[in-house]
Amino acid sequence: MTTTTTTRPRRRVRLDSTVIVYIALVVVIVIGAILVNTVGRNFFSLGSIRDILTGMSVLGLVAVGQTVVILTGSLDLSVPYVISLSSLIAAETMRGNPNNIAQGVLFALAFAAVVGLANGLVVTKLKVNGFIATLGVGLIVKGYLDTNYQGSAGSVPAEFQFIGATGIGPVPISTIIMLALATVVFLFLKKTRTGHHIYAVGGSVEVSRLSGLRTARPVIFAHVICSVMAGLAGLLLASRLGVGSPTVGSQGGYDLLSIAAVVLGGTLLGGGRGSIWGTIGGVAIFAVLDSVMSAIQFNPFLKDVVRGVVIVAAVAIYTGRGLERRRTRFATKEVKR
C-alpha cells in the first residue's frame, strides 16, 4: 500500500526503529483482521481499506510536520487550532468560486506559516520551551477562532472537494497527496542543509554551535514546516467537509495523536533521531486501530480508554529501551568514560 523505502539497514544487530514500527503494523493488522472477521465483517474489503487510508491522510500530514519539530527537540501543541484556522481561511477565501482555489490555498498556508514563525520565535528567541510556547500560541489562536467564528463558514467549490472525496481504486487521493508531501519532507530532511541541521540541533545544540551552525534557524524552520503541514491538513479537511469549521482541528485530538504517532514511529522525543517513514507507520497503526474499533462497534467511551493506554504504552516501549542505555550511569546520557 504505502511505498516504504526502508533506509539501508546499517547494523543488523540493532534493528532500525522504522523496521520495528512496520513489524508492529503488520501485527496490528493481523490481530485487527481476526477481530473484525469474528464479527462477520471483512477487514480487507474495499470500504474498510479506504476507511483506514482516509483516516491516515489528515493525521499523516499533521504527524509528518510534528516529526520535523520533534527532531529539533521541540514540540507543537498548536496544530489543532492551525488546522481549524486554515480550513476557515481557505473556505472563506474560496467562497465556492473555483478560480479562488489557488488564492485560498496560499492564504491559508501563509497564515499557518505565520503561526509557525511565531512558535519558532517564541521558542528560540524568548527561550520558552516548545510545550509551553506552542500551548500559548495555540490558545491565542483558539481565542481568535471562538470569538470570530460562530460555526462553519465559507464554502469550498466542488472542484476542491474532489480531492477529499474521491480516490483511485481503494486509495483515496488525499492519501496519495499525504504520501507525496511526506516524501517531499523526507527529501527535504535528507537533501537540504537545513534538513541536516534540524537533525544536528536536535542531537546536540552544543556540538552544532561548536560546528558554527546558527542553531535558531533550523528550529524556526521546523516550526514553520509543522504549521504549514497542519495548514495543509486543514485544507484537506475543508475539502472533505465542504466548509471551514472552527472546531474541526480540536475534534480530531490531532495534537496528542500526532505526537504519539511520531514517537511510535521511533523518533526520539528529545530529538536528533527519527524518520518520516517511521511516523507514517505510527499513523497507520492508529488508523487501523480506529477502523477495527469502529468495525466491532466498540463502545465509544472505551475507544478513548484504548487510545489513552496505547499512547502511553507506545512511548513507554521506546523510552524504556532508551532508558536502558542511560540507566548504566546516573549522570549523563552517554557513557562518558
Add this chain to the structure above:
Amino acid sequence: MRRSINTAAAIVGIAAVVALAGCTTDPSVTTPTNDPPPTEEINWFDQAVFDKQDAERGVTPEGPEGQPWLQYINAEFTDTSAFASPGAKKVCFANASISNPWRVTGWITMNQQLKVLQDSGAISEMETRDAQDSDDTQIADIDFFIEDGNCDLFLISPNSTAAMTPAVERACATGKPVIVFDRGVLTDCPVTFIHPIGGFAWGIDTAEFLIGNLEPGDKVVALRILPGVDVLETRWAAAKKLFEEAGIEAVDYFTGADPAEIKKIISDELAKGDVKGVWMDAGDGGVAALEAFEDAGVDYPVMTGEDQIAFLKKWQSTGITGLAPVYSNFQWRTALLAVQKIFAGEEVPKEWILPQKPITASELDAVLTVNEGMPDGHYATFGGEDLPGYPEVWQQRIVP
C-alpha cells in the same frame, strides 16, 4: 520531483515574507490576525423559517393519539412504495455521538425500539458507527457504509449541518433510502428529515413565557452552551429578537454547559444588579443557576430550562414560575419507526415535524410521575414508556 521541492520552498518563502511584513510587534504577542479576511457575521435569524415555525407551534399535530413520536405537523407526504419490499432490512446508523445526557437518553430509547422492530421482523440488524463529535470521522463512517455496509437504509444523525451535506448526498446517490434526524443538512434528498418543530419555536415559546411574566426593562440572563450549533443558535436568535421587541434587557454568555461556570456568571450578574429572568438554550446546569440565586439570598427568577429531570425536580421543589421547553427526545424512536414505514411502502412526511410542546407548570407533576425513579440526567420526553425494559433500562443507564 525537484520542481515540487522548489515550489514548496517558494511557498514557505512567500509565507515567511508575508509573516515578516506582518510581524512588526514583539513576536510573542503577535496574534496572527493582522488583516483577517472579512468575516461576515453569520446571521442565524431567518424570518421565513421563524414565521413557519411560529405557525407550526399553533397547529395541533395529527397522528395517533397519545403517541407523539408518531404525530406530525403540516406534513406533505412522499410516496415510499418504490422502496416497499418484504423481509427484515439492515439499517446503517451514522451517529454524531453519545457525548451528552440528552443523546445517551435517545440512544437507549432507540435500542429498545430496535428490539421491538427486530422481533416484528422489520429490521434484521442495525450497524452503528459513532463519530465521537468529529465531522471528518462521520464523513468516513458514511462513506464506509456506502462502500461496504451493504445497508438497505442509511440513518444519519448529522454532527453538523453544512459539513455533512456532501456525504448525505453521496448516500442518496446510492438510490437506497436515507433518513436524517435531529440536526438537518442542506439538501432535501433524504426520504424524510425527522425533527421537532425547531429552534425558532423553542425561542418563541420561551421568550413569550418570560415576556409574559416580566416587565419591560427587566434583566434576563441568557445561558448558552456553545456557539455554532444551528439547533442552539436558532433558539437564541428567535428569543433575542422577541426580547429586543419587548424591551427586555437580555445579556448572553457562553457556559460550555459547565454548571460551575453558570454559577459564576449568575453570581457576577447578581453582583451587578438584580436579575429577573433566566433563559437557557439547553437545560444543562439549570439547577446550578437556581442555586446561585439561593446562595445570593435573592428570590428566584422566572426561568425557562429544559425537560431534564434534574430541572423538573428543582422546579417542582422550588415552585418557581418556570417552563420546560422540549427538543422531543422521542425523535430517536421515530427514526426507526420511519424505517418500518418506508419498507412497508407507507407514505411518510417529507419533513416529519414532530410536536414540541413545552411542559407547563400544570403538566409538571404528571410528567414527573411517568419519569418516577429516572436519573437526573434523563429527559422527560424520551417517549419510551411503552417500550420493553421500561423503566429499569433507563434507570440503570445501560449504554449499549
Add this chain to the structure above:
Amino acid sequence: MTAPILEARGMSKSFYGVEVLRDVSLELAAGSVHALVGENGAGKSTLMKILAGVYQRDAGQVLFDGAEVDFTHPIQAMRAGLATVFQEFNLLPERTVAENIFLGREPRRAGFVDTRGMANATASLLGELGIDFIDSNARVASLSVAEQQIVEITKALSFDARVIQMDEPTAALADHEVELLHSIIGRLKARGVAILYVSHRLKEVFDLCDTLTVLKDGALVWSGPTSEVTHDSLVRMMVGRAISTYFPPALGTTTVGDARLTISGGGNGYVDGIDLEVRAGEIVGVAGLQGAGRTELAEAIFGAVPFTRGTVTLDGRPVRLRSARRAVKEGIALITEDRKAQGLALQQSVIDNTLLVIRGVFASRTRTVRREAPGILSSLEVSFRGLDQEVQFLSGGNQQKVVLTKWLATKPRVVLLDEPTRGIDVGAKVAVYQLMRELANQGVAILMVSSELPEIIGMSDRILVMHGGRIAAELEPGSSEEAILAAATGTIAGSREDAA
C-alpha cells in the same frame, strides 16, 4: 628548520583570579609532532583551548602561518586550518560519519546536499589515513571510541588542517588502537601537518614526538627536541618540587583501627578484581590516569553503579550495597567529582544544600541537624552572606565545603572522595585536607581518588594505583610521583605482588 607554522608567545590566562597560564610560548613546525606535557592542572588543556578558540587569552600573541590571528569561536580556528580533537568528541551520535564530518558545510549539487558525494569524500579522506574499516554511512553511535576519534581526525583533515591538536588522545584507547593512532599520526606528519600532542603518557611522547614543551603549574619549564631529554629528567621537570608542608601530619600520630571497609573480588562492567581494605582512621589514596576506572570504583562502593560480583563488608559485617540509598544508610558518603552536576542543588540555599542527605534519607534527624549545621559550616570557615543565599553564588571552594558539610551532617563511617580539591582555591584545599585528617582521627575510613600526585603523596597513608579498571599497584606512603606515574602508565612491574 622551516619557519614555524604556529607560534604562541607570552600566553597568560586566569579564571576568577586563579592564574592558570603564565607567560607560555610555543612553536609548532610543519610536518612534526610536538608534545605538550605536564601533570594534571599544569595548564595543558587551557593552552590548547585558547589556541582552538574556545577560551580567549588574557595576554599574548598567536601567529598562524606568520600572520597574527585571534580566534573567538572554534569554527574560525577550524576554517583557518587549526583543528582540535577534544577528549569530549564533538560528534552527533545519531548521525552518520559523513554527516558529522561535513556538518555545517554539506557539499551541494544543484541546490541539494550531495549525500553520495559527501560519502565518497569521506571515504577518500579515511583512505588518506589508511582506514578502510569505517563505513562513511555508519551511525557514529555504533562506532568504538577509537573509531570515533578517527572520525574527529578525519573531520580536521577535511578542513585541510595544517595544525591538529589532540587532547589526551590515548586516554581511553586499548593498546592496538594506540598503535593505529600512531600510524595515522605518521601519515599526517608525512603530509606536512603539524600535530600538538597533549598527554602525560611519557612512553608515547618518546615514541612519537619530535619536540616537546613541559608545563608545570601554568609556567613553561623547558622546550626543545625530545632527543635531548630522558624519561627521568622529563619527569623531574614535570613534577620536581618538594612536597609542600601544608598537608596536615600523616598517619604517624593516629592509631589505626581494624578494617572498616573491605572488598574482595569486587567487579562490574567497569572495574574488576577489586580487593582492597580501608581501616578506620586510615586515608587510602587511589591514583591513576584518566580512564583507569577510579571514579567507577568509588561509584561501585557507593552503590551508584553497584558491584555485580564480589563481597563488601563494613566493620566485619557483609553488606549488599545495591543502591546509593543503602550505602548512605550504612554510613558511606561520596563526595562526587563534579560538584555542580552531582553534588549540589545550585538554586537552593546554603542551609537546604547542607540538609539534602538528611532530609532525603534521615528525615527524622532534620530538626536536630538543622541546629548543628551553622556550627559545621563555621568550623569549615564557609563564607557566605546568609544561610538562605543560593549556593550558585558561592565560589568553587565554598561550594565544595557545603558539599562536605552535607555529608558531615550524616556522621558517616566511610568517606569516599573523588577529586576533592579540583577547581578550588588553595585556602579551601587546605581546609579540605585538614578536615580529612580530622575525620580520620575520629576513626572514619577514607578513600580518596585524585589525579593530583602531590595530594596523593601528601595525604595517603596507603597508595593504590589503578590501570585499566584494576588495582595495578600498591605503593608505600612516601613513594615518589615518578613511581606512581610509572605504575599508572603500566610501564614498570610495580605490581601488587612485590609491593606488599
Add this chain to the structure above:
Amino acid sequence: MSLTTTSPTFGSRALGAIRVLISPRGAVFLLLAVLLVSVTVLNPNFADPSQFIRFIQRVSPIALVAIGQYFVIVSGEFDLSMGSVITAQVVIAGNLIGQDESKSVPVLLLMIAFGIVVGLVNGLVTTLLGVPSFIVTLGMMLALLGGVFYVTGGSASGNPADGFREIGRGGIRGVPVFDIIPWAVIVLAIALVVAIWISKSPFGKTLIAVGDNVTTQQFSGVRVWWVKTRAFIISALCSTVAGVLLVGYAGVHPSVGRGYEFIAITAVVLGGVVLGGGRGWVVAAVAGAFALEALFTLLNFADVPSTWRDTIQGVIIIAAVAYSAVAFRARRKTRTPQASPISGKEPDPDGDPAQSAHTQQNHGG
C-alpha cells in the same frame, strides 16, 4: 572569612521587599493587588466582605488544583490529568451517593483512594518507565474520562444528596461581617496551611531539590521515583478535593473540571514557579490562581466576550515563562544554565581548567 550575617536594617529590608515584588517570584502579588483594585473600580460592591468571601469560595477549587500542580511542576514534571480527575470524582460522587446521604463518608473515602491510585499510576509510569510526564498524564486524561463515562453510562446521574454537597455550597452562616464563611474557604485555608507545611517539610525540600538537580539527589541517596510519585499523589488528591467542592458548588455534569489542568499550569506559571522545577513558592501559585480568576471576573465586568479568555491565558503563559527565563538567565550569568535542548549553554569556565592551580605560596621548585 567567618560566618557573617549582619542584621538587615529597615532600609535594606524594604529594598529587599521591592526587589522581590518585581522579581518573578513576587510579581504575582503585585498583579493580584492591581487586578482586585481594578475589579472593585468597575464594580464597587465586589469589595464588600460578603461578596468577596463568595469570590474566594468560587476560586477555591482552582486554587486547590494550583497547589497540586505546584508540587508536580516544582519537581520538574507536569500533571495534565487534573481536569479529568475532577470530572471523574464528580461523576463518581453523583452516581454512588445518589440521594442516600449516609453513603457520603464511605464514598468520600473511595474517592480519596481512587485519587491516590491515579496519582500512583501517573507517578510510577513517569519515573519507572521513563515516559515524559506530559504524555503519561495526557494519556491518563483520555483513558480516565472514557472509563468513567462507560461505567456510569454517560454520567446521567444527577447531583448527590445535599448533605454531601454542603461542603461545596454551604458555610457557617450568620457571621457578623461576612454573613457567611463558606466551607470551601475553610477547606482552602486548611489546604494552604498543609501545603506550606509540606513545602517546608523534609519531603517538600527534597522534592524541590529533585526538581533543581535530579542527579545530585540520586547521589544523595534520595529515592527520586518515590518522591516524584508522592507529588503526583498530592496533585490527584488536590483534584479530588476540588471535585468535592465543585460537586457542592455546581453539581454533576460531564463538563465540570474541563480545562482545569491548563488553568492550574497558568496559575502556577503566573506565580513565578519555574517550569522544569527547582524554584517556586506554593503561596505564589495560589496567588496566581486568584490573579487569574480576578482577571476573568474583570473581563466579565468589562463585558469582554468570554471567548477571548483563551487568548489572554495563552499570552499570560508565554509572557510569564519568558519573563522568568530572562530574569533567571540574567541572575545566573556566571554558571551554566540548565542545558535545555534549545537554550544555548555557555562553556563553564569555572569547572575545568582551574584544576589545581598551585600559586606562588607553593615554595620549592
